[in-house]
Amino acid sequence: MTDKDTSRQMTFRPNRRQLVSGITAVGLLAGAPVRFAQAQKRIPIQEGDFAPVPIAIPNFAAGTPSDGEVGAGVTQVITNNLRRSGLFAPIDQAAYLEKVVNFDVVPQFNNWKSINAQALVTGRMTRQGDGRLKAEFRLWDVATGQPLAGQQYFTQPENWRRISHIISDQIYERMTGEKGYFDSRVVFVDETGAKERRIKRLALMDQDGANVRYLTRGSDLVLTPRFSPSTQEITYMEFGQGDPRVYLLNIETGQREIVGNFPGMSFSPRFSPDGQRVIMSLQQGGNSNLFVMDLRSKSTTRLTDTPAIDTSPSYAPDGSQICFESDRGGKPQIYVMPASGGQAQRISFGDGQYSTPVWSPRGDYIAFTKQGGGQFSIGIMKPDGSGERLLTSGFHNEGPTFAPNGRVLMFFRDPGGNGGPSLFTVDISGRFEQREPTPGFASDPAWSPLLS
């Protein structure tokens, strides 16, 4: 009986004292933090300039006396990469107070603050006993003294350039929040010789212009090389005996095969994001239409069937859609269509002719060449056609290709006259336009995915 009473009392009727003290306690708790948090004045700050990050990169230390050269080389490549991206301003080594930095200790940040560095990279290269090369680096925030990133890599000594690119990517990602693009390659058409008798060869190089390699001999005209997502194959067009054909070239083995046997001419091939198919345009009679060929089964599928010229297709990174150029409406415009064919939607509506559309690896933009008003421009727009911006205009600009992080575009420009075309890169904000170093004249660039 007593139990029942007490239990009933506890569950249904806390006594008044408990109630009052409970409310008091809750009130005290609720009141205090609110007061504290709202005691601060909030000052909005909105205006800051975008400016490249001043970064200091002293020479990588040499783990063994013979590693000085490779350390300096790695530092040079990293510095060059970061500077060319336009987002970093490497400080001249002559200004450093401390030329040789001990990798194993925390740096003296005052030395770097005094030259206005915001970030500091220290590193070391050490040749191992088994012949491998060990590369280590650390990225420091000078203002707070905190380490931001650090890694250690083991590789064959001849791969020191790739290590430099990988380290550059790490620094870029940590400081900008975007994925890097330095560890990639560019395939292009190298042009040499007199203007009337240009010799065009396929060439492959690192994105900073190093390690140039020629893939064809130049006896035949080659055009529009494109990388496979697996990076070991390139598809391109060659004007061999008879009509132009689409070829598949394995970079490592050098083997070459024709992509299908089609009557008529085939143009502008591109890989699908999974690397299993090649999409291209086939010309039959007066019009050209889009076809997809599966590389393994060799079966082809027709995607468009119009009397117009449909060409220059490009897959979206998720493989669900393609964008292409078509003059079915009169002038060349850009259309978007489901990857399996179907209703095509026009997305370009400005004044002029739009051609060579290419979908960004991030899926957020489509880059194109626009011709109008006597000028050639490279521009970008969103996949629904909105937000069109032109990044560069001039006598001639053509053939954009995206870097693997979708933030930089490469294209080629022919100044006319007796000269020849060159490759240029520009950020998608329109800034940092600069020339890409090539051994001679160059055109038709294509950027590979990240190698790592």
Add this chain to the structure above:
Amino acid sequence: MKGKIEKTLIASVVLHILVLGWGLLSFSTKAFVMPEEETVAVDVISADQLSHVMAGLKTGKKENPKPLVEKVAEAKPPVDDAVGKITEKAPVVTDTTPPPTPKPVEKPVEKKPDPPKPVAEAKPKEEPKPVEKKPDTTDPIAEALKKEKPQKPVTEAAKPPPQPPKPKDRTFDQTKIAALLDKRDPSRQAVTGDTLNSNAALGTAKGSSADNSATWGAMFRQQVERCWKKPYGGIESQNPEAAFSIRLKRDGTLETVPVPEGTPATPYLRVYQESALRAIIECQPYNLPAAYFEEWKFFAPVFTERKS
């Protein structure tokens, strides 16, 4: 039994304090809401306002809360007395005389030559009507402020009320100005100096009366924006925002590392936050008016792309 009574009494007292305290605090937190406009030290005196001031007050009403003038330094002769008193002396004196402000208390306060600022202004401004209201609120503040330099708050508090009625009273009289101009030189300066109220906002309903955040907030913002290198956001930034709470010492250096509010959700937001943190650290020491140290020793700068 006795114990019980005491406990309930205590609980009752505590609850009362809580409720009343919450009421007080909720008002004062509103005062901290800073008006969004950029307040920069700019003289925006319209011609007739200037003439009003110059014209002096027959009736001794000195109005004119000049809009946004941060001329802290100038602070000279306070409002030009309509009476045409040459204000070579401490403005205080002149100020106090003309306006029939029923605040004798404040006059002595004015006498301080140091802040020849708006404080002096404030006094003359008060009109008889609003004055009654004012004295209640401002007097205690004035008293408190007497102890220290910044008497601006008083000025500011005083300003809003006088503002509305003032314009009606003034009529532009050229001759008067001409007559006054000759002697006016010092007072002219005073006028501008007086306008020190950094808060035109005081006239608004927000009524952040005892707050000078517009002054030191603008100064802090200008200084930190110098160092802030925004990270590359590509074209579409995700409307990033990074807020910190910082503590400053009297000399304008950071007392502790700024504490960020919240953790960034994406790599870009993290980089954004870090860039703001770097900016705060690099731009110290901050040159902020020592007078308002109590306000800026602990506050929250918010770095944002959002245009509110």
